[in-house]
Amino acid sequence: MSTPKTLVIGIDGAPYTLLSEYMERGYLPNFKRILGSGFNLAQMDASIPDVSSTSWTSFMTGVNPGEHGIYGFMELKYGTYKMSFPNFMDVQAPSIWDITGGKSEKGSTLFDRYRGKVDKTLRSIVLNIPQTFPAMPLNGILTAGFVCPDLKKGTYPESAYDYLKSMGYIPDVDANRAATDPEGFFREAFLALEKRAEAYEHFLNNESWELFIGVITETDRLHHFFFDAALDGSHRYHETFVSFYRKMDEVVGRLFDRFMEITSGAGLFMTMSDHGFTVIEKEVYLNTWLKENGYLNLNPSREFFEQIDSGSKAFAMDPSRIYINVEGRYPLGSVSDNDKRQVIEGLKKGLENITYNGRPVIKAVYGKDALYKGRATDKAPDLVCIAHDGFDLKGNLKKQDVFGTSHFRGMHTRHDAHCIMPAAAAPSERLHIENLADIILAHLIGG
Amino acid sequence: MDHLTILENKSIFIIREAYAKFRNIAVLWSVGKDSTTLLWLCRKAFYGKIPFPVIHIDTSYKFPEMYKFRDEYAKKWDLDLIIGKNESEIEAGMGPTKGAKLDCCNELKTNALKQTINRYGFKALLLGIRRDEHGIRAKERVFSPRDENFKWNYEDQPAELWDQYKSTAEEDNHFRVHPILHMTELDIWKYIKRENMPLSELYFSRNAKRFRSIGCVPCCSPIESQASSVDEIIYELEHTNTAERAGRAQDKEDAYTMQKLRSLGYM
Numbered sequence: 132m133s134t135p136k137t138l139v140i141g142i143d144g145a146p147y148t149l150l151s152e153y154m155e156r157g158y159l160p161n162f163k164r165i166l167g168s169g170f171n172l173a174q175m176d177a178s179i180p181d182v183s184s185t186s187w188t189s190f191m192t193g194v195n196p197g198e199h200g201i202y203g204f205m206e207l208k209y210g211t212y213k214m215s216f217p218n219f220m221d222v223q224a225p226s227i228w229d230i231t232g233g234k235s236e237k238g239s240t241l242f243d244r245y246r247g248k249v250d251k252t253l254r255s256i257v258l259n260i261p262q263t264f265p266a267m268p269l270n271g272i273l274t275a276g277f278v279c280p281d282l283k284k285g286t287y288p289e290s291a292y293d294y295l296k297s298m299g300y301i302p303d304v305d306a307n308r309a310a311t312d313p314e315g316f317f318r319e320a321f322l323a324l325e326k327r328a329e330a331y332e333h334f335l336n337n338e339s340w341e342l343f344i345g346v347i348t349e350t351d352r353l354h355h356f357f358f359d360a361a362l363d364g365s366h367r368y369h370e371t372f373v374s375f376y377r378k379m380d381e382v383v384g385r386l387f388d389r390f391m392e393i394t395s396g397a398g399l400f401m402t403m404s405d406h407g408f409t410v411i412e413k414e415v416y417l418n419t420w421l422k423e424n425g426y427l428n429l430n431p432s433r434e435f436f437e438q439i440d441s442g443s444k445a446f447a448m449d450p451s452r453i454y455i456n457v458e459g460r461y462p463l464g465s466v467s468d469n470d471k472r473q474v475i476e477g478l479k480k481g482l483e484n485i486t487y488n489g490r491p492v493i494k495a496v497y498g499k500d501a502l503y504k505g506r507a508t509d510k511a512p513d514l515v516c517i518a519h520d521g522f523d524l525k526g527n528l529k530k531q532d533v534f535g536t537s538h539f540r541g542m543h544t545r546h547d548a549h550c551i552m553p554a555a556a557a558p559s560e561r562l563h564i565e566n567l568a569d570i571i572l573a574h575l576i577g578g
Numbered sequence: 579m580d581h582l583t584i585l586e587n588k589s590i591f592i593i594r595e596a597y598a599k600f601r602n603i604a605v606l607w608s609v610g611k612d613s614t615t616l617l618w619l620c621r622k623a624f625y626g627k628i629p630f631p632v633i634h635i636d637t638s639y640k641f642p643e644m645y646k647f648r649d650e651y652a653k654k655w656d657l658d659l660i661i662g663k664n665e666s667e668i669e670a671g672m673g674p675t676k677g678a679k680l681d682c683c684n685e686l687k688t689n690a691l692k693q694t695i696n697r698y699g700f701k702a703l704l705l706g707i708r709r710d711e712h713g714i715r716a717k718e719r720v721f722s723p724r725d726e727n728f729k730w731n732y733e734d735q736p737a738e739l740w741d742q743y744k745s746t747a748e749e750d751n752h753f754r755v756h757p758i759l760h761m762t763e764l765d766i767w768k769y770i771k772r773e774n775m776p777l778s779e780l781y782f783s784r785n786a787k788r789f790r791s792i793g794c795v796p797c798c799s800p801i802e803s804q805a806s807s808v809d810e811i812i813y814e815l816e817h818t819n820t821a822e823r824a825g826r827a828q829d830k831e832d833a834y835t836m837q838k839l840r841s842l843g844y845m
Contacts, residue, residue, distance in 0.1 A: 182844075204839050216835045280834035306841040355842055449844045462681060525843070539843050 135575045136398035138390045140383055141346035144354050146407035147174040147549035149361055158373055161384025171554040174547060175562040177406040179502055179515050180450050181545035186405035186564055187261040192224040193241040193568025197503025199224040200510055201262060203449060211462060212436040219263045223507045227568050228255035228269050228342060231575055241568060248576045256334050259346040272334060276346055277303055300326050304349060309356035310538040317371050320349040328382040335389055342575060347379060354408040358541025399574040403567060407547025411540055412521035415492055416530040417447035424481055429528060438528055439463060444474050449526035452512035475513060482516055487534060492522045517545060582769050585761055592720055592757040593623040596702055604631045605704040609644045610792050611777055615766055616706035616758055618775055621655060631658045633694055637686035638668050639794035647778045662694035702753040710762045722754040764815050771808045782806045
C-alpha cells in the first residue's frame, strides 16, 4: 500500500506562463528537474473573483464560493453599508483537514463524498494559507496566512506559536515599503522566504504528518509592485526579481527532495498557485464608472461604503464585484426586486461596452447564478467582471476618473494559475483550483 | 497653565466667539458625556446661565435614564430647553426595526434637527464632537459651514490656521461650531473628574458592563467593564490593553486588516 503522505507547496500568485518561461531560460533548475521526473505542469483556472481570499478558500475546501461563502477580503455587514472582514470562522465549508478529521458541523458537497472515509489519525500541518485566521484546533499544526492580525491567535497549538516566535518567523512583509523603500522591501521579502523555508523544514522533519501544506506569500507581494520587472531585462529590479524566483526554486527543490526521501517517492507532491499575474496597463475604477453612468451617488462627508447615498442603484467592491443596491437589503436600497433584472441587464451591457483607447476593457460579466451554487449564495455579488489582461478592476470610492495608474505594477489573472502534480494523478481536462482538494483527499483517504 | 485649563480656555473662547458673531445660536445636547461637557463649558462661559437655547433631539428611543437626567438638569441649570422631535415619523411608527437603521437615524435625528433649525432660524449650532472619535472627523473644522441640505463640503472649507476662525456665512447656510473638537475621550473624562460634573449613570459599570457611549436603546450595546467611577474609567482608558477588551479587540484586528488590504490596493 502506498503512503498517503501529501506535500503541497502553495506559491501565491505564481503564474503558469512565467514559470514556463523561467524554466526555459534556466532560472528554475529544481522545477525543471521535478518536471523531468514524472511531474506535469498545467495551467489552472482560479475562482471568480480571482482574489487570494476567495481562491485559497476554494483550494482548501474544494468547493465554489457559492458553497464556501468567501467572495473577497471584505463584505458589508448585513443590512448596513459598514465593512466587515470575513475570516476563517466565516468559511461555510469544511477544509481538507476538517474532512480528514471528520469535522461535520459544516457540510459540503465534497465532504459528502468522503463522509464514510474519515480517518482521524491523519495529521495535518497547514502553514500560511490565506483566510485561515483565527486558528481552529485540528489534529496537527496550523499557522494562518494573510490576513493574520495576531500570530498567537493565528497559530495552533501554542507550542507551534512559541517555536515560530522564537525563530523570527515573519507572517507577512510590510508591503507599504515597496513604494517608499524598495531595497528594504526586498530584504524583508528574502528574509521572510528564508524564515518560512526554515520553519517548513523544521515541521517537515520533526513532526509526524500525512498532509503538509506550506504557502509562500512573498511572490504575490513582489508581483503586485514589480511584475513589470519579471521579463524586462532593462528594469532596475529585474535581477532582484529573478533572484527571488531562483531562491524560491531552491526552497521548493529542498522540500521536494526531503519529501521524496521520506516517502520513497510514493507520496503526492504538488505545487500550485491561487491565481496568475500580468502587468497592469490601467487601473479601472468601477465605482467612478457607476457614478458617471447614473448608478451611484456618493456623499463624501461619510466614510467608505457608508458614502453610498439615496438613489444609488449599484456599487462595486474589490476586486470586480458589483452589488445591486436592493430595497430591504441595504439601508438606502433603491432597486425593487421587480426592477432588479432590468438594472442588471443595463449594467451588464454598459460594463461590457467600456473601452480604453478603442479597446474593450472587460472580457466577460457574469451574473451570480452563472457562477455560484450552494447555500452561501445569499452573500454573492450580483455581477462579477473579468477584465482583459492589463486592466485591473478596482473598487475605490474616491477616484475622479475611470482610468488611472498607481504604484502597483501587477494584477491578478484568473486563467494563469499553475499546478504541478504527478502526471499519473493529473486529470485530462483543464484544471480548476476547486478540483485540487478532491485529488488530495483521494490520495489521503480515498483509495 | 495645566493641560485641562488650556483645553477649557480654548473651548470657552470658541463658545463666546460663536455667540458674539451669530447671536441666534443653540447648543445640541444629546445628554451623553461629550455634549454634557459642552453644556458645562457653555455655563462656565456665561457664568452659569446659558443665554441661548439647548436643543435635545428626541427620537423617543433614548434610555429612560437619559430622559430622567435631561429633565433633572434642565431644571437645575435653568436651561432654555427645546425638544426637537420628528412627530409625524414617530407617529407613523418609524423605528430601528421598521426600516433600516440608517432611515431611522435619518428621520428621527437628522430630519428632526432640520425641522427644529427651520422653525427657529438658528444661524449656528454648537456640537460636542471630538476629533478622535472617527477618522472622518480629522477633516473637521471648529467653524464648519453647512448648506441648507446639511451637506458638508469637506473639500472646500476655511483653513483655520493659527486659530483664526472664519465665521461669516453666506445666505441659507448655517454653521456647525465644535468647541471641544480638540479634546480626546480621555481629556473629557479627566475634565469630568476635575469639575466633578454630573453624568448619566449608564456610563458606570453595573453587572460588569457599562456604556462607552449612549444614545438610542436599540442601537447601543454596553462593553465589558468593571469601572464604576470616573477614576476607574480613567484608569481603564489609560491602562487597559485594548486587545483584552472584546469589542475593541475586533476593532484592532479590523484596523490591522484594513491597513494590510490598503497596502495591497484593495481599499
